[in-house]
Amino acid sequence: MENDDLLYTLALQHVPNLGDTTAKKLLKKFGSAKEIFKEKKGNLLKINGIGATRLSELNDPKNLKQAEAELEFIEKNNIKVHFYQDTDYPEKLKHCLDGPVLLFSRGQIDLQKKRIISIVGTRQITAHGIAFCEKLIEEIAPLDPVIVSGFAYGVDITAQKAAVKNNLQTVGCLAHGFNQIYPRTHKKYVKEIEENGGFYTDFWSTDNFDRNNFLKRNRIIAGLSEATIVIESAEKGGALVTADIANSYDREVFAVPGRPSDKYSLGCNNLLKAQNAHVLTSAADVAYILGWKTENKPKVVQKQLFINLEDDEQKIYQFLENSGKTELDQLALNCNFPTFKTASLLLNMELKGAVRPLPGKLFEVI
Template sequence: MNSKDLLYTLALQHIPNLGDTTAKKLIRHFGNAENVFKEKKSNLLKLDGVGSIRLKGLNDSKHLKAAEEELKFIEANKINYHYFQESHYPEKLKHCIDGPILLFSRGIINLERKRIISIVGTRQITSHGMAFCEKLIEDLSPLDPVIVSGFAYGVDITAHKAAVKSKLQTIGCLAHGLNQIYPKVHKKYVNQIEENGGFFTDFWSTDKFDRNNFLKRNRIIAGLSEATIVIESAEKGGALVTADIAGSYDREVFAVPGRPTDKFSSGCNNLIKAQKAHVITSAADLAYILNWEIEEKQKSVQKQLFVVLEDDEQKLYEFLKTRGKTELDLLALNCNFPTFKTASLLLNMELKGVIRPLPGKLFEAI
């Protein structure tokens, strides 16, 4: 995308009533943003869902003037931009109907062929929630996932810090432009995150800070990843909104269960009761539901000449060597282990390079 295309796309993004869904429809039909501005209004209105209210102010010169100023900011600060029709736009976000026509980023972000998960939750994280979040990310680290969150207090910053500690790529999705950081006390983490990932936003440098921005930001958190995990949440909260958005995108949602009396477990428990989320108690639950496999090159590195297996792992291994490919539930039944324990054991064995998962929730010995 050249500067002229970027200018007109910014101008289209600046029109308040248009929205990303309609803007993308117009661009796809008329070729690019410049053509949309130059097309007769009567032709624009022929498209389904494009009404006069959405096009209000389309010919107002203030949108191009605002775009010119934002373009100067982008160029002066070397902001990366991602256009929804280009290859470096996040792949999973392309499939979200309301994904932004332009996404801005800073840092060193590489999402190509990456497993991506979003971790969200309350800003008032408990010690239990913090410990679970840190352990989950540590246990997932051999699978090299990208950890996405909102860079807010509580669960968000815990997830980012745990990802950095495990040397994983992490992305903070911001509810404001890249000319500021909120909350200000998190400025000390900016360099670490940009060295291990970076930040995404669809807000401009001129956008006013507003609480509603967080709700808009949440669609990017949900849209970037193949699964969203809610660590802790009260009965109402932004994390539950993100979970609902992820569900609407047909992505997997997980929630950490808690005691009925725990305030910050009620939101998670309600998601599970309503069958809007899978229960997650360990990294094995996530790997099992998502059918994540370790790449062959990782297996070759991790497989040792003499692998030490625990007694329960040895029992599973011997069964698989004897019987061949076996489903998880059948494996658990024959070895007299609960399913959740079997899934956890299998993940450990996979990391040791002695078994491999197969499509259809099957496992086999290597």
């Protein structure tokens, strides 16, 4: 985007109370932000959602003046700007009506042809939550997903640190501009995350930092991803808001079940009880629901050496070897395992090179 176009689009983005949905409506009608600011008042008032108050705010000269200052900040700090109609704008976020008109980024983010999941949850993560989150990312790492989160305390930073550890790209969505880092104690993680992904925000350097920013930020976390995973959550919390947004975008939601007596399992259990999330017990659940497949690289392997199959895995392998291609549910029935457990075992066997998935939820031995 040329500087002149960017200047006027920044001004449009920062008009008080206009919102991204209305801004996109105006851009579609008039073609560019510059044309919007030049348009006659009468024509603007014909647009649904533009009343006298919004029109007055739109015509305030300070919009362009503030945009000039922000553009200078962007250029000085090597911030990348993504317009919602451009090819470098995240594809999944394009399909969200309230996705930001402009998205700002830093780092080496590459979402092209990538599997993308968001992992969110309480800031008061338990030892069990940490262990589950780290294990989940370790298990799913062979599928090379991008891990999105909010760079906050608890589940967020646990997921992003685990992503870096497993050489996965990770994206932190910030609730403030690039003039600061919150929480400050996470500043030590910025460099490694920018080297293994980066950060997104739609906030300016001049935006006030308050709790409502987190709620606005959550739509980006949900919108970037094909699925949102809630690791732990109390009965109320921002992670549940993110899950609700993901559901409203028609994206998949997963929740880790826990004991009814555990405070930070209540939110997840309620999501499951209301059938607003899939049960998540392992990485296999994500791969199965999302239809992810591993890439099977040809191997020269003697079957009798193959390898450290657990007893339950051996039972599945033996059945497939005797019966040939079998559908997941039928395999679970014949081996007397729950479907979710069978899916988990199959993913482990797939990663070991023992079985491969086929279209129609079929599996066969290699």
